[in-house]
Amino acid sequence: MNMNVDFIRERITELRLKKNVSEHRTSMELGHARSYIHEIVCGRTLPSMAEFLAICDYFEIAPEYFFKEDSSDGVLLSRLDSCTRNLSEQDLSFVVELAERLSEK
Numbered sequence: 001m002n003m004n005v006d007f008i009r010e011r012i013t014e015l016r017l018k019k020n021v022s023e024h025r026t027s028m029e030l031g032h033a034r035s036y037i038h039e040i041v042c043g044r045t046l047p048s049m050a051e052f053l054a055i056c057d058y059f060e061i062a063p064e065y066f067f068k069e070d071s072s073d074g075v076l077l078s079r080l081d082s083c084t085r086n087l088s089e090q091d092l093s094f095v096v097e098l099a100e101r102l103s104e105k
Contacts, residue, residue: 009041011066015059030054 016026016037027036030051039045047055056063062081084095 005043005046007067008046009043012037012055013041015061015066019059026058030058 016023019026021029023037023041024034027034027038030036040047052066053063056066059066060079084092087095
C-alpha cells in the first residue's frame with residue numbers, strides 16, 4: 001500500500017480516537033453509510049477532496065495540520081487561526097506580539 005494512503009488511514013484513526021468516536025459514528029455524522037470510515041481505514045477507498053475537507057472540519061483541524069505527523073497542537077492551532085482571521089491589523093499585531101513574548105520563556 002502507498003505510504004501516503006497508509007498515513008491518511010492512520011491519521012483518520014488517530015483523530016477519531018482523540019475525539020473518542022467510533023468509525024460508525026464518524027461515518028454517520030459525516031452523512032455517509034455506517035461503513036464509510038471503515039472503508040477508508042481498511043484501504044478500500046479514499047475520500048474525495050470535498051470529503052477530505054469535511055473530515056478535517058469534523059475533526060476541527062485545518063487541512064495543513066492533517067498532514068503534519070507531529071500535530072498534537074493541530075486542533076489548537078486551527079482554533080487560533082479561526083479566531084484571528086477577522087481581527088483588525090492592530091489586534092492581530094497584538095496577538096503576534098503576545099505569542100512572541102510567550103515563546104521567549
